[in-house]
Amino acid sequence: MERKKRVIMLADCQSFYASVEKSAHPEYTNRPLVVAGDPARRSGIILAACPLAKTYGITTAERLSDAIAKCPDVVVVKPRMAEYIRVSLHITSIFQSYTDLVEPYSIDEQFLDVTGSLRLFGTPEEIARQIQQQVWLETGVRVRIGISDTKVVSKMACDLFAKKNKTGIYIIPKEDIAEKLWSMPIRDMFMVGSRMAHHFYKMGIHTIGDLARTPLPRLRDRWGVNGEVLWRIANGIDDSPVRPSTFMQQQKGIGHQMTLPRDYTTWSEIRVVLLELAELVARRAREKGLMGHVVSVGCRGIDFDRPTGFSRQMKIKEPTQITVEVYKAASELFQRYWDGQPVRRVGVSLTELIPDTEYQLTWFDNREQQRELDKVTDAIKRKFGDTAIIRASSLEHAGQIHDRSRKIGGHYR
Numbered sequence: 001m002e003r004k005k006r007v008i009m010l011a012d013c014q015s016f017y018a019s020v021e022k023s024a025h026p027e028y029t030n031r032p033l034v035v036a037g038d039p040a041r042r043s044g045i046i047l048a049a050c051p052l053a054k055t056y057g058i059t060t061a062e063r064l065s066d067a068i069a070k071c072p073d074v075v076v077v078k079p080r081m082a083e084y085i086r087v088s089l090h091i092t093s094i095f096q097s098y099t100d101l102v103e104p105y106s107i108d109e110q111f112l113d114v115t116g117s118l119r120l121f122g123t124p125e126e127i128a129r130q131i132q133q134q135v136w137l138e139t140g141v142r143v144r145i146g147i148s149d150t151k152v153v154s155k156m157a158c159d160l161f162a163k164k165n166k167t168g169i170y171i172i173p174k175e176d177i178a179e180k181l182w183s184m185p186i187r188d189m190f191m192v193g194s195r196m197a198h199h200f201y202k203m204g205i206h207t208i209g210d211l212a213r214t215p216l217p218r219l220r221d222r223w224g225v226n227g228e229v230l231w232r233i234a235n236g237i238d239d240s241p242v243r244p245s246t247f248m249q250q251q252k253g254i255g256h257q258m259t260l261p262r263d264y265t266t267w268s269e270i271r272v273v274l275l276e277l278a279e280l281v282a283r284r285a286r287e288k289g290l291m292g293h294v295v296s297v298g299c300r301g302i303d304f305d306r307p308t309g310f311s312r313q314m315k316i317k318e319p320t321q322i323t324v325e326v327y328k329a330a331s332e333l334f335q336r337y338w339d340g341q342p343v344r345r346v347g348v349s350l351t352e353l354i355p356d357t358e359y360q361l362t363w364f365d366n367r368e369q370q371r372e373l374d375k376v377t378d379a380i381k382r383k384f385g386d387t388a389i390i391r392a393s394s395l396e397h398a399g400q401i402h403d404r405s406r407k408i409g410g411h412y413r
């Protein structure tokens with residue numbers, strides 16, 4: 001029996017953060033608007049720009065000062081991550097009313113497998129139009145939708161075509177891949193950045209079609225399995241299903257990083273932030289019932305043209321989720337490899353994770369007491385908030401815990 005043809009969609013929310021803000025503030029409907037970080041903390045980067053703002057040449061990831069220079073009347077809104085997450089989950093629930101196979105790809109992009117929904121809701125294009133209308137009516141966010149029989153081609157259908165046409169919908173059937181995609185520049189292919197494109201140019205590969213027609217052994221010899229992955233994308237070959245449980249798989253690592261409000265230049269300042277990061281990492285590990293064998297620490301300076309900093313890791317004797325043990329390892333690494341240059345970003349992570357039910361009890365230390373103390377602290381924070389109980393060091397000028405408690409994903413709630 002012939003296998004049923006899949007219908008996969010990639011739904012992308014247009015200028016998501018900016019669209020949410022415009023929906024919440026009708027007075028800005030006809031004004032250019034951007035969502036940007038806090039300029040006072042040197043994080044004034046454009047996170048999202050509405051279509052009207054983009055007509056002035058404003059782009060995502062540029063500095064806020066540059067955007068204002070292009071359009072002095074632009075409305076600048078600080079990010080509200082809690083609201084964006086709420087709206088994203090609302091949009092997910094709309095998608096789930098059409099199919100139970102919905103896989104988040106990012107906060108503003110999701111894959112849908114509507115193969116089993118065609119008899120209920122109509123053709124793929126009709127389903128896409130219904131989704132667009134319902135999302136717009138309920139959230140004020142416009143959705144562009146790419147459609148094909150694979151995830152990678154639906155992603156390219158959305159990025160290369162649906163985002164640029166009036167309907168916001170584009171379909172690339174399997175049989176039309178060569179006609180629709182192969183003439184496109186190789187830099188436009190999904191998973192190809194500027195550096196990879198440069199490597200392809202050196203090989204005489206300038207279009208997606210050039211890559212698709214390249215003998216697979218040549219690509220395998222050059223890049224191994226990654227070469228085959230890129231060849232398969234160029235040919236529209238992708239067997240991966242839409243998995244609703246993608247983000248429910250066990251993590252390979254737990255990490256946190258902080259961008260600091262100013263240069264930290266002394267160990268007495270940096271140790272405060274390391275302890276706060278160690279506590280955040282260890283707390284997440286405890287919440288997920290995990291422990292880690294490897295502690296990593298890294299830092300960066302503010303000058304991206306002349307980067308400074310390091311990233312190092314060490315394996316500890318016993319897997320841990322205990323704050324003081326994570327902090328001890330992070331501190332040892334930092335003091336060993338830090339060259340004294342000013343620090344603007346610091347990160348700590350825990351990897352090689354195992355369930356916390358697999359550790360061995362010991363009789364000759366106080367690990368169990370420390371573990372229980374951490375759990376009691378976690379319970380207090382869950383009930384009364386992250387700042388209900390804090391370490392004395394966080395009250396120092398270098399401490400960031402109060403400011404961080406007002407943020408989600410590094411941005412204000």
